[in-house]
Amino acid sequence: METPILARIDQPADLKQLSLPELTQLASELRHVLLNKVSQTGGHVGPNLGVVELTIAFHTIFNSPVDKVVWDVSHQSYTHKILTGRKQAWLDPAHYNDVSGYTTPEESPHDYFNIGHTSTSIALATGMAVARDLEGKTGNVMAVIGDGSLSGGLALEGLNIAATLKSNLIILVNDNGMAIAEDHGGIYQNLRELRETNGTSSHNLFKDFGLDYRYVDDGNDLETMLTTFKEIKDVDHPIVLHVHTEKGHGYQPAITNKEAFHWHVPFDLATGQTLHPNTKETYTDVIHATLADELAAKTPITAITAAVPGTYDLKRFARQYPDRYFDVGIAEQESITFAAGQAQQGLRPIVFHSGTFLQRAYDQLSHDLGINKLPVTIMVAGGRINAGDPTHQGIFDVAMLSNIPNLTYLAPTTKEELQAMMHWALHQNNGPVAIRVPSNDVQSVPLAPDFDATKMHTLHAGQQVALLGVGSLLPLATAVQQQLAEQHIDATLIDPRDISDPDTMTLANLKADHQLVVTVEEASLSGGFGEKVSRYYGNSAMRVLNFGAAKRFNDRETTNELRHEFKLTPDQIVTAITDQLAE
Structure with missing residues (x-):
């Protein structure tokens, strides 16, 4: 049921009629x-709880969409969406x-880009500001970027160009x-020194870029943000507004456990406890057991992540081996080249990534690792068919990694293979x-004594039809x-293992007594x-059927819906096979 103030808010203009007490109640x-x-x-x-006040203040003082705001990552744009005509998506289950x-331009004229990865907002905003000026238009352009995103190289590249502009551009650094x-990172x-000196330190990254600078100590104080935005609105040159906020502000579990509540599965609102915790063994557990075995055997490993330690529970490793754990921040390129430098000097680095973020380091994978062998x-985690939003897709890692020369991409199917x-x-x-970490529940099958990571493993030898099931499928x-x-079709079942360079000997042998490979x-x-x-x-008589995902960005469909659409169910595949055999 709509609450009194929010019931009156259907668009940003409605905020301009509210008093400070009403805006505070709205927060x-x-x-x-x-x-x-x-x-x-x-x-x-x-991320969303921390920016409620500054979002209200922006839409109260500025005139969106004439005045434009670009949210870095945009995972903190929930309040923005509610205030720009989409509140039912939070009020009605x-x-x-x-x-x-x-943010999604298809949803609203107040959104400008589909954004789900970090460090892009400043560069996007500089381009928008230049376009505004060249087309003789007016309006403010603001980039809202979190301090974590500043470690991404593109953010620094954006600051570099921003300093050359001669017109309005506001870069709001949301520093929590x-x-x-x-x-x-350094x-x-x-940033800490600037916070501790209320922005007065002579050591100032942003000023060193040649940018104007202003500091706000309490970005969760609505009156302060309203006043500050009034003062910088229509500024005629680029300015950095460094705003100190509290991540998770207003909800104690999110303040106490900031990392856990960055993104959280459904939880009990009163306690903050996860509603359906997973108590079964996971592939993360298998990975940690393997790391322990390798270190016990004196393998000179290191563990490297680019700001996603939670994906692999790497803090567990860091507590035991702090000198061998490295978080490079949100800097995927650095993670790969950093590992390359370690490997060249004899270490055995393991870089832990999510496939959707690893694409940001494509050149480093090819140039620094592939060429140098x-x-x-x-x-690589997250390799699966999913449809949460277009920016976090788990289906493109195979095409990306398996086609880099000298790089081997493996797809284990069990914990023993992993x-x-x-x-x-x-x-x-x-x-x-x-190594593509399986996305399904942990499977366990004793390892064959002749295990070879780069050779296909035939689990059942049949004839006529050969089924090659990759990894989690x-x-x-x-x-x-x-x-x-x-x-009465005795099909061969094969675990391909190496998905970058198929085992041609096994494929060749199938020609003798098979007519269809799936x-x-x-x-x-x-x-x-x-x-x-x-x-x-x-160039042979062998027929082949390929089942997988379509080349597209999926958006808000369920995994089951997608699997059915892509014909990735047993009944659909069996029908396709029998139809082929009947021809």
Whole structure:
């Protein structure tokens, strides 16, 4: 049920009629609806709670969309969305899925970009400011960037160009002393010094770039933000507004556990406790057990992450081996090249990444690792068909990584394979090895004594049809095999393992007594493993069926809906196979 003040807000102009006490009450109401929804659906908690006041102040003082705000990452744009005509998506459970968790131009004229990765806002805003000036338009352009995002190289490149502009540009640095986890890097020493001196320190990163600078100590004080925005509105030159806020402001569990509440699964609102905790063994547990075994064996490993330690629970490793743990901040490029330098000097670095963020370091993967054939191991999480939003897709890593020369991309199907592949990667010298961490529940099957990470493993030798199930979709291929058996088709079942360079000997041997090869992968078909298999058989009589994801950015569809659309269910694959055999 709508609360008194929020009931009157349908667009930013409505805020201009409110008094300071009413705006203050609105902030309280907004926190209530934000927490009520994310506690049920999951979402970004801390980032949104920390910017309620500055968002209200922006839309009260400025005139959106004539005045434009670009939210870096945009995971803190929930209040912005509520105030720009989309409040039903927070007030009515029936409409919870109507809007994205990030800015989306298709939703509103107050959004300008689909943004879900960091460090882009300043560069985008500089381009918008130049376009405004060249087209003779008016209006303020503001970039809102978190302190954590400043560690990304693009943010510094944006600051560099911003300093050359001669017209209005506001760069609001939302400094809460946190990235996803804690901040890492020398830049944060300067930010801390600026906070501690109320912005008066002579050591000032932003001034050194040649930018005007202003500091606000309490960005969660609504009156202060209203006054500050009034004073800098229509500024005729680029200015950095450095605002100190509190991540998770107004909700004690999110303040106490800032990292955990950056993004959180559904939780009990009263206690902050996760509603459905996973108590089963995970592949993260398997990874940590392998790390411990390697260190016990004196393998000179290091663990490197780019601000996503929670994905792999790397704080567990950091507590035991602090001198071997490195968080480079939100700087994916640095994580790869940093690892390259370590490997060249004899260490065995393991870089822990999410596939959707790893794409930001493509050149480093190719140039610094691939060309130099350096034995860096890269763990890749999140390789799966998903549809949360277009900016966080888990299906493009195979096309990206499997086509880099000298890089081997492996797809384990069980915890035993994952352990063995990590061990092999850490002791080979042929080049970088990436390992796609399975996205399904932990599978356990004893390892064959003749294990070879780069050779296909035939789990069942049949004839006529061969099923190649990649990584987490091997169980799907197994289900297909079982259904085919019920139709008296004895299909071969194969675990491909190496998805960058298919085992051509096994593929060649299939020609003797098979007429159809079927690949099943949880990745984009375009550039994927199936294409490599199809290309191998291209000049032969072998027929090939490839099952995987379409090359597109999925948005707010369920995984089950997507799997059905992509024909990734046992019944659909079996039907396609029997139709082929009947031709």
